[in-house]
Amino acid sequence: MSDVSAVKAALKSQVIETPSWGYGNSGTRFKVFAQPGVPRDPFEKLADAAQVHAYTGVAPKVSLHIPWDKVEDYPALTRHAEDLGLRIGAINSNVFQDDDFKLGSVTHPDPKVRRKATDHLLECVDIMEATGSPDLKLWFSDGTNYPGQDDISGRQDRLAEALAEVYERLGDDQRMLLEYKLFEPAFYTTDVPDWGTAYAHCLKLGPKAQVVVDTGHHAPGTNIEFIVAFLLREGKLGAFDFNSRFYADDDLMAGAADPFQLFRIMHEVVKNGGLEAETNVNFMLDQCHNIEAKIPAVIRSVTNVQEATAKALLIDSEALAAAQHSGDVLASNGVLMDAFNTDVRPLLAEVREELGLARDPFAAYLASGNQERIATDRVGGEQAGWGA
Numbered sequence: 001m002s003d004v005s006a007v008k009a010a011l012k013s014q015v016i017e018t019p020s021w022g023y024g025n026s027g028t029r030f031k032v033f034a035q036p037g038v039p040r041d042p043f044e045k046l047a048d049a050a051q052v053h054a055y056t057g058v059a060p061k062v063s064l065h066i067p068w069d070k071v072e073d074y075p076a077l078t079r080h081a082e083d084l085g086l087r088i089g090a091i092n093s094n095v096f097q098d099d100d101f102k103l104g105s106v107t108h109p110d111p112k113v114r115r116k117a118t119d120h121l122l123e124c125v126d127i128m129e130a131t132g133s134p135d136l137k138l139w140f141s142d143g144t145n146y147p148g149q150d151d152i153s154g155r156q157d158r159l160a161e162a163l164a165e166v167y168e169r170l171g172d173d174q175r176m177l178l179e180y181k182l183f184e185p186a187f188y189t190t191d192v193p194d195w196g197t198a199y200a201h202c203l204k205l206g207p208k209a210q211v212v213v214d215t216g217h218h219a220p221g222t223n224i225e226f227i228v229a230f231l232l233r234e235g236k237l238g239a240f241d242f243n244s245r246f247y248a249d250d251d252l253m254a255g256a257a258d259p260f261q262l263f264r265i266m267h268e269v270v271k272n273g274g275l276e277a278e279t280n281v282n283f284m285l286d287q288c289h290n291i292e293a294k295i296p297a298v299i300r301s302v303t304n305v306q307e308a309t310a311k312a313l314l315i316d317s318e319a320l321a322a323a324q325h326s327g328d329v330l331a332s333n334g335v336l337m338d339a340f341n342t343d344v345r346p347l348l349a350e351v352r353e354e355l356g357l358a359r360d361p362f363a364a365y366l367a368s369g370n371q372e373r374i375a376t377d378r379v380g381g382e383q384a385g386w387g388a
C-alpha cells in the first residue's frame with residue numbers, strides 16, 4: 001500500500017486489546033517482584049488499561065481472565081469499563097490452577113473432573129453475556145508428563161466432547177478462540193500442542209471456532225508467519241496473543257525480542273486481509289511485566305505492534321508482486337526489506353496528532369504523573385497479580 005492516507009486510516013482503525021493480567025504483579029516460579037501502584041482489583045486494572053488507551057488511542061478493549069477477574073457484579077464492571085471509554089474483550093478461561101486439574105481438565109480421565117472443567121467454560125460464556133464480550137478464549141494446560149501416563153487419542157476424544165458442548169452454547173455473535181502451546185506445564189504430551197490440532201478441532205466445531213496464535217507458543221525456529229498466512233487463507237485465524245520470547249513462553253513485550261518477526265507476521269496479516277474489519281482478527285497482547293513498570297510496558301508493546309503494522313502497510317505490493325512473478329529473488333526480498341528499514345515513527349506521530357493525541361505516548365504518559373499518583377493512592381489492600 002503506497003497511499004499514505006490509506007496507511008494512516010488502517011493504522012487508526014487497528015484495535016489492540018490489552019490483557020488485565022498485564023497490569024497486575026507477575027513473575028516467574030522463582031519470584032514475583034511486587035510493584036508500587038499495582039491494581040488491587042479488576043476495576044483498577046481497567047483504570048490502567050484506560051491510561052494505555054488514552055495515550056495510544058487504539059487500545060479500547062481489555063481481556064479478562066476468570067477467576068482472576070471474578071467480580072460479584074459483571075454489569076457494574078462493564079459499566080465501569082464504558083465510563084472509562086473501554087469495552088470488555090475476550091473472556092479467558094482458567095482451568096489450570098485448581099488442584100482437581102492436576103491430571104487434566106477437559107481431558108481428565110475422571111468424568112467428574114471433566115464436568116467441573118466444562119462447567120467453568122460455560123460459566124465463562126455466562127460472563128460473556130453479562131459483559132458483552134464477543135470472544136471466549138480457551139487455553140488448556142492439559143497433557144501428560146510421562147509415556148504411558150494416559151491414552152493420547154482418548155484425551156482428544158474427551159477434549160472434542162467438551163469443546164462441542166461449549167460451542168453449542170455460543171450465541172450468533174459469540175465465538176470460541178482455541179489457543180495452542182507446544183509444552184508447559186505438561187512436558188511429554190500436550191493435548192493442544194500446535195496450530196494443526198487447534199485447527200482440526202475448530203474445523204469440526206464450525207465457523208464460530210477459530211485459532212489463537214500466541215507468538216510465544218512455538219518451538220524455536222517455527223515459521224509463525226506461514227501459520228498466519230495459512231489460517232487466514234482458511235478463515236480460521238481468530239486472534240493473536242502477541243508477546244515476544246528469547247527462549248520459551250517468555251511473555252516479554254511484543255516486538256522487543258524480534259521486531260523483524262513481528263513485521264513478517266504483520267506482512268502476512270496485511271497481505272491476506274487480516275486488517276479488514278470483516279476478517280475480525282483480534283490483536284491481543286498476552287504478556288507479563290515482571291521487572292518493568294506495567295502501564296508504560298503495555299504502551300511500548302502497543303506502539304511496537306503499530307510500528308510493525310505500519311511497516312507492513314508500507315510494503316510496495318505492486319513492486320513485490322512484479323518481482324515475485326518475474327522470479328527476481330533479490331528484488332522481492334529488497335522490497336520487503338525497504339519497508340522494514342523505514343523509520344515509521346514520524347508517520348505514527350502524525351497519526352496520533354490527527355487523533356488529537358501526543359506524538360509520543362510513552363513520554364506523554366510518563367510526564368502525566370499517573371504513575372506517581374497510583375503509587376500513592378493504591379496503598380493497602382491486596383495487590384492483584386497473576387493467579388491472585
Ligand code: LRH
Binds near residue numbers: 214241
Ligand atoms: C498460556 C497463556 C494463555 C493463558 C495466559 C495467562 O501460556 O498464553 O493465553 O490464558 O498464558
Ligand code: MN
Binds near residue numbers: 241286
Ligand atoms: Mn496466551
Ligand code: MN
Binds near residue numbers: 181214216249286
Ligand atoms: Mn503463554
